[in-house]
Amino acid sequence: AQSVAQPEDQVNVAEGNPLTVKCTYSVSGNPYLFWYVQYPNRGLQFLLKYITGDNLVKGSYGFEAEFNKSQTSFHLKKPSALVSDSALYFCAVRALNTGGFKTIFGAGTRLFVKA
Amino acid sequence: NAGVTQTPKFQVLKTGQSMTLQCAQDMNHNSMYWYRQDPGMGLRLIYYSASEGTTDKGEVPNGYNVSRLNKREFSLRLESAAPSQTSVYFCASSEAFQGNQPQHFGDGTRLSIL
Numbered sequence: 001a002q003s004v005a006q007p008e009d010q011v012n013v014a015e016g017n018p019l020t021v022k023c024t025y026s027v028s029g030n031p032y033l034f035w036y037v038q039y040p041n042r043g044l045q046f047l048l049k050y051i052t053g054d055n056l057v058k059g060s061y062g063f064e065a066e067f068n069k070s071q072t073s074f075h076l077k078k079p080s081a082l083v084s085d086s087a088l089y090f091c092a093v094r095a096l097n098t099g100g101f102k103t104i105f106g107a108g109t110r111l112f113v114k115a
Numbered sequence: 116n117a118g119v120t121q122t123p124k125f126q127v128l129k130t131g132q133s134m135t136l137q138c139a140q141d142m143n144h145n146s147m148y149w150y151r152q153d154p155g156m157g158l159r160l161i162y163y164s165a166s167e168g169t170t171d172k173g174e175v176p177n178g179y180n181v182s183r184l185n186k187r188e189f190s191l192r193l194e195s196a197a198p199s200q201t202s203v204y205f206c207a208s209s210e211a212f213q214g215n216q217p218q219h220f221g222d223g224t225r226l227s228i229l
Contacts, residue, residue, distance in 0.1 A: 009155075032215045043119070043205055043220030044158075051215045090157065094215070101213045107157040 002027045004093050006106035013081045014114050021076040021109045023091030031095040033074040035065055038088040038108075047089075050074060061085070081113045117141055121206050121221035128196045128228050136191040136224050138206030144219070146212040147189035148173075149181060151202040152223070158205065164189055165212035196228045 004025045013019045025031065032051055036044040048059025055067045065076045076089060091106040122137045140147065145166045150158040160173030164183040178200060180192045189208075193200060203225050207218040 034217055036217075036220075041222070043207075043222045044218075046217035046219070049215065049217060103160075103218065105158040107155055 002093070002095055002102070002104055004091055004104050004106040006089075006091055006109045008109050009107075010110045010112065012112045012114065015083055016080050019078050019081045019085070019111065019113070021089050021091075021111060023074045023076065023106060025072050025074065025091075025093045025104075027093055027095040027104075029096055031093045033065075033067065034092040034094070034103075035059065035063070035074075035076050036090045036092060038090065044090060047076070081111075083113050083115050086111055086113045119206055119208055119219050119221035121204075121224050123224060124222070125225045126227070128193075128226065130196060130198060130228060132196050133192065133194050134196065135193075136204055136206075136226075137188070138190065138221060139188045140206075140208040140219070141187065142208060142210075142219065143186070144208035144210050145186070146209045147183065148207040148209075148218065149179075149189070149191045150205045150207065151175065152205060153202050161191065161204075163212070198228045200226065201228045202226060 034049045035047040038044045048057050050057045050067045058064045063078050067074050088108050088110050090108050094103045119140045148163045149161040152158050159175050161179050162181040164170045167186045170181050182190050203223045205223050207220045209218045210216040
């Protein structure tokens with residue numbers, strides 16, 4: 001079965017420090033990979049995606065993500081965290097499934113950035 | 116540019132009541148989706164419409180129906196609400212169902228069933 005795992009429910013980091021939010025996946029074939037962010041009482045907002053090509057993808061608000069095919073991972077990173085980065089982050093995978101393409105979301109990781 | 120608009124933002128129902136959640140997008144997207152978000156479970160797909168005129172079941176369709184009214188609008192109906200349907204409901208749209216473009220989300224409808 002296809003799945004997405006975000007192994008950490010919560011990540012705590014001090015402002016100015018680098019942050020990593022982890023995501024691993026299990027799908028057939030070559031997937032499209034996405035990261036979304038959700039602020040309180042808002043819908044999900046797209047941050048970045050990996051389709052093909054360079055393993056390091058740059059996105060909005062200074063975020064980047066590293067695709068690792070051998071480890072089937074797509075970790076979200078930022079060199080220097082801001083308090084305003086505190087939010088809920090979702091990894092998503094879109095892959096060909098029986099019946100067509102389906103998008104699967106991880107359970108989400110809550111990021112707390114402390115001043 | 117409004118993007119994806121959902122109404123209402125909040126609703127409280129009694130068990131057995133019915134209601135329709137409305138969703139409209141102004142990005143000329145072909146595909147639209149309804150999700151529910153419950154704590155610790157991420158987003159679960161209820162129904163989707165790959166293109167105007169088509170609808171299909173997602174992961175958790177029981178207790179729900181949908182209508183793709185036109186290219187812009189995709190509604191979700193609860194015929195007989197149950198407490199298990201208490202959740203936050205999100206509508207989303209994307210350019211195409213089989214493409215690599217991201218989904219765009221509305222700000223959700225917070226629904227409580229008493």
